[in-house]
Amino acid sequence: MAAPGAQQLLTRLAATERHRLAIAVVCGTLAGAMTWGQMLLFAWLVSALVVNSQSLQSLTSLFVLWLLILPLRGLLSYVQESVSQQASLAIRQRLRGELLSHLAALGPVRLASYHSASLAHQLVEQVEALDGYFARFRVQMWLSVLLPMGVLIITLSLDWLAALFLFLSAPMIPLFMSLVGMGAERLNRDQFAAVARLSGHFIDRVRSLTTLQLFGQTASAKQSVHLASDGYRIRSMRTLRLAFLSSAVLEFFASVAIAVVAIYIGFGLLGYIDYGPSDQLTLFSGLLILLLAPEFFQPLRSLAQHYHDRAAALGAADSLTKLLDEAPPPNRETGDQATPAVSxxxxxxxxxxxxxxxxxxxxxxxxxxxxxxxxxxxxxxxxxxxxxxxxxxxxxxxxxxxxxxxxxxxxxxxxxxxxxxxxxxxxxxxxxxxxxxxxxxxxxxxxxxxxxxxxxxxxxxxxxxxxxxxxxxxxxxxxxxxxxxxxxxxxxxxxxxxxxxxxxxxxxxxxxxxxxxxxxxxxxxxxxxxxxxxxxxxxxxxxxxxxxxxxxxxxxxxxxxxxxx
The missing domain is CATH 3.40.50.300 (P-loop containing nucleotide triphosphate hydrolases)
Structure with a gap:
């Protein structure tokens, strides 16, 4: 589990760019609503052509409207990505400035206990590891609630039994995400620590290269660097293996849930199911529900893909919090406490x-x-x-x-x-x-x-x-x-x-x-x-x-x- 301070740091940083992140959420929600509109138009067109036997010419205006929604969706998605990336960049710049100010306040004596390579890794790699969290996960976390809720409301207005299937299958993905996230977070935290050690190990060997050559120890130094880098490779592959495995399981649950809805709609339209509202299914309602079912799970699947960004961010924030929590000397703090003036x-x-x-x-x-x-x-x-x-x-x-x-x-x-x-x-x-x-x-x-x-x-x-x-x-x-x-x-x-x-x-x-x-x-x-x-x-x-x-x-x-x- 991540230290409370790590989550508090991420929340505090997100609050500094809440306006941009809110704009990204609104744009993502509107893009999702445009998708629902396209599916509604598509289901209406199919029903009009097949059931009502209307001509294509009479439906031309609906086709044009359907095509006009495409660039609008693309524009909203672009704005969402662009604004969230700008928010992430601003947050990382602010955090890096905060870290540099804190290091200056700590002074050289307190920094002597840190390896310069480890500090460089924290300032560069660990701060960059927060990018995915703010640029993708933070926005997707809101979209994974708002968009499925909208799909569920539309489905409920058409067929409450199909909505019940979606509602019962939805918790499977977040539940599995939380179980996977516990292991992913620990692996990312261990990986960051391994990279910091590897950075220090490598730079120490480079700085001592002349001494190693004089004592004929270059081969053993090369071997030690190889072993350290091989350990990092093993940790990286372990993290990737967990990510691919979790993605496969999440895709399986989503596919099974969509298949259940499709089977229900198919048998309901054929008249094999006479329970509940199934006898009221039409080509329009059945096709629209079938088209919306993948969209119900898509935000959750995207959240699962970005869930590893959260794990990486928590692992990085845990290390950064420990650095920020080290109090500088009172006379070097940038806050209210200052050195008393001398007369x-x-x-x-x-x-x-x-x-x-x-x-x-x-x-x-x-x-x-x-x-x-x-x-x-x-x-x-x-x-x-x-x-x-x-x-x-x-x-x-x-x-x-x-x-x-x-x-x-x-x-x-x-x-x-x-x-x-x-x-x-x-x-x-x-x-x-x-x-x-x-x-x-x-x-x-x-x-x-x-x-x-x-x-x-x-x-x-x-x-x-x-x-x-x-x-x-x-x-x-x-x-x-x-x-x-x-x-x-x-x-x-x-x-x-x-x-x-x-x-x-x-x-x-x-x-x-x-x-x-x-x-x-x-x-x-x-x-x-x-x-x-x-x-x-x-x-x-x-x-x-x-x-x-x-x-x-x-x-x-x-x-x-x-x-x-």
């Missing part, structure tokens, strides 16, 4: 008795009270694993204070840089414009000069339009760090948080990074630098020290160097 006397950013608690580990940081002034440079020191990165994440708002408060200006912007800066596949300019999308080439080159990367760029044949691969393949570690520093210059953020910016760099690159950090100081930026490096400590106005989650403050940078020595 000028409290500096640029401050923490008051703040703590950080992780599930299963208890309190890992705090309580701590600190204040960061505008234009101030603070160095953050402490043994590895003491909580320096956690404090930086708390200052950035990536994680929330379990107790205490975090105060900052409502519009405070910050720049973040760690040992492995995010670089995307594209040009150097593409990577720089992540921080300043509208920046001109001249502004980009100026930022590169400040980051001491201008000389390298001038040596490249294509300059800032030179391409790099994902994760900065094509650049050294120091060049990647300086490219990230150029983005910091472009961001114009008043607060810059740096986590070990000079780790694993050679002496020349380290000096270039140091010069860039001094340039940031001269621009009046506030810097918080987590480091063990004495040269970086010399840049600081103050020192914050973390040891086993406990916070202390030193005013003197020289004292900081002495303590670490």
């Amino acid at each position: 000028p006397s409290e500096g640029l950013l401050s923490l008051k008795n703040a703590t950080v608690t992780h599930p299963g580990r208890g309190r890992v940081l705090g309580p701590l009270t600190l204040k960061l002034q505008a234009g101030e440079t603070v160095v953050l020191t402490g043994p590895s694993g003491s909580g320096k990165s956690t404090l930086l994440q708390l200052l950035a708002g990536f994680i929330d204070a379990g107790e205490g408060q975090r105060h900052c200006a409502a519009d405070l912007r910050f720049a973040w840089m760690d040992q492995r800066p995010l670089l995307i596949q594209g040009t150097l300019a593409d990577n720089l414009r992540l921080a300043a999308p509208e920046a001109s080439d001249a502004v980009l080159l100026e930022a590169l000069e400040k980051a001491h990367l201008g000389k390298l760029i001038r040596q490249l044949p294509e300059g800032i339009n030179s391409a790099i691969s994902e994760r900065g393949v094509g650049l050294s570690g120091g060049q990647a760090q300086r490219l990230a520093l150029a983005r910091v210059f472009l961001s114009q953020a008043p607060l810059v948080l740096l986590d070990e910016p000079t780790a694993s760099l050679d002496e020349a690159t380290e000096q270039a990074v140091m010069s860039a950090l001094k340039a940031l100081q001269q621009e009046g930026r506030s810097l918080v630098i987590a480091t063990h490096h004495p040269a970086l400590m010399a840049l600081a106005d103050r020192r914050w020290h973390i040891d086993q989650g406990q916070f202390s403050e030193r005013e003197s940078a020289a004292e900081a160097q002495h303590d670490d020595t």
Whole structure:
């Protein structure tokens, strides 16, 4: 069974496009009514020709009317399909925007527990899996009630016994659909989970391809991918097998029900049945009932065909609901709850008795009270694993204070840089414009000069339009760090948080990074630098020290160097 949250998500999304979906239902109902009208005209024409012996010329106007209904039916069906597709597209765009906003609100720390391939699969494939539900099933669900009800009313006015046959056979299809749907929904949910695992498995092997080649493990990696994809194939075929089997059984029930009505009408017209209204059957009423019987089951059969769209949507919505239900840090929510504003006397950013608690580990940081002034440079020191990165994440708002408060200006912007800066596949300019999308080439080159990367760029044949691969393949570690520093210059953020910016760099690159950090100081930026490096400590106005989650403050940078020595 689907989680209640999955159905609630689908209902909430459908409510946002209820007007378009309602138009699609009305158009589908009118198209069905046009079909009934054509059948009524056809039965009347046959009865007039055979029973009343009327000439074809006298019935020409009815033939013309019958032909005119055809394009009108087609137009209504086209509008139904078009409007429902537009509603589905709008819903998926809205949901994808909601997911992206939610991921941004969660921040990088909470997203670290998700594989990037799994998130990509959710944003693309699982959102697309909702298309069939909104474009077809949701509308067909209403049509499967309205159209059979209309056919039943018409049949009841002609012959109540034939209407009774249709009424008694109708529940067979929904009953079987619900039984099949339980298994289909579970299979679709398992299939989505398998695809997410397969995506992560494949991308991990691609990212580690060089390491696998060095250790001679490419054959085993290929075999593992083959086994994972083969498992997905088996699940896919199991889902298709269930879909074909259920369709065959539903067609069988509908065919048997139509055959029963046809037998009743045939024997009634021949006079072999004298029960109820059978002796009142005429060629017109019998033929019309026989023509309407397939139309009674057609909406239900169409609903059964689209029922697997519902199962796929519930399986996808179940996974998406779990992602949306994860609460972001309070200060990163987009709702009413916001970070309390800081007064000028409290500096640029401050923490008051703040703590950080992780599930299963208890309190890992705090309580701590600190204040960061505008234009101030603070160095953050402490043994590895003491909580320096956690404090930086708390200052950035990536994680929330379990107790205490975090105060900052409502519009405070910050720049973040760690040992492995995010670089995307594209040009150097593409990577720089992540921080300043509208920046001109001249502004980009100026930022590169400040980051001491201008000389390298001038040596490249294509300059800032030179391409790099994902994760900065094509650049050294120091060049990647300086490219990230150029983005910091472009961001114009008043607060810059740096986590070990000079780790694993050679002496020349380290000096270039140091010069860039001094340039940031001269621009009046506030810097918080987590480091063990004495040269970086010399840049600081103050020192914050973390040891086993406990916070202390030193005013003197020289004292900081002495303590670490």
